[in-house]
Amino acid sequence: MSPLSQRGTLVIFVKAPMVGRAKTRLAAGIGSARAVSFYRQSTDILVKRLGSDPRWRTVLAVDPPAATGRGWLHLWPPHLQRVAQGRGNLGQRLRDVLKAIPLGPVVIIGSDAPQVSRDHIARAFHLLRHHDAVAGPAADGGYWLIGLKRLKAAPGAFLDVRWSGEHALADTLASLPQGFSVARLPVLRDVDEAGDLDDRILLRSIRRKPCPSSFLPPSPRGAGGN
Incomplete structure (x- = not known):
């Protein structure tokens, strides 16, 4: 096992800040x-905060898959490795990303809980x-973090999960092999809908001028490199 994999890998799932792709449920309310301005700014803060810590290796799992190319380097810190999220539901994308990163302990977070700190990770x-898995529950029944030691096989992980609802965490833990020991972190709030925002978070996240009505991806010529 390499020193990098022993150090552990943090995977952050991120989306390009484009209208119609990022924070669509939040957009319905604000x-x-x-919504895209909030997502762009909160993701920037989260990635910079966590991606600079030398205690772990940080990988960005990006959507759309083309965002692994050179034409998209302006979106996130260019020194961080990117892997494509791929197709399918969240469970399939999680499984695909796990196959693409080095062996060893892995912690996976989304970009919907901007208050995640280095201490949490x-x-x-x-x-x-000391445990086979770790979970960071969200108040709505989902989760803001999932981690696996990956010393034991978990062939059914993330299968048959009812995503985007109150059963997501329970179903995910049920998909792990029987006997897996699971530790839990504190409950945090993630931001999916307008009601998830309190005034403090909202004012801080949209303090700057809102972004244009749409974010255009790079031209096909610019996005073709890897």
Whole structure:
């Protein structure tokens, strides 16, 4: 096992900040421009905060898949490795990303909980020293973090999960092999809909001028490189 894999890998699932692709449920409540502006700014903060910590290796799982190319380097820190999320539901994309990263402990988060701290991630990796998995529950029944030690096979992980609802965490844990020990982190709030935003978060995240009504991806010529 290489030093990098021993150190552990943090995977952050991110989407290009484009209207119609990122934060569509939030956009229904506060408008597309503000929703994408919130997502762009909160994701930037999260990636920079967590991606600069030398205690783990950070990989971005990006959507659309073309965002692994050179034409998209402006979206996130260019020194961070990117892998494509791929197709299918979230469970299939999680399984595909796990196959694409080095062996060893892995912690996976989305970009919907901007309050995730370095301490949260460090705690998750610490818990994986003593447990097969770790979960960070969200208040709505989903989760903001899932981690696996990956010393034992988990062929059914993330299968038959009812995503985007109150059963997501319970179904995910049920998909792990019987006997897996699971540690839990504190409950955090993720931001999926307008009601998930409190005034403090909303004011901080849209303080700047809202983004244009749409984000255009790079031209096919610019996005073709890898």
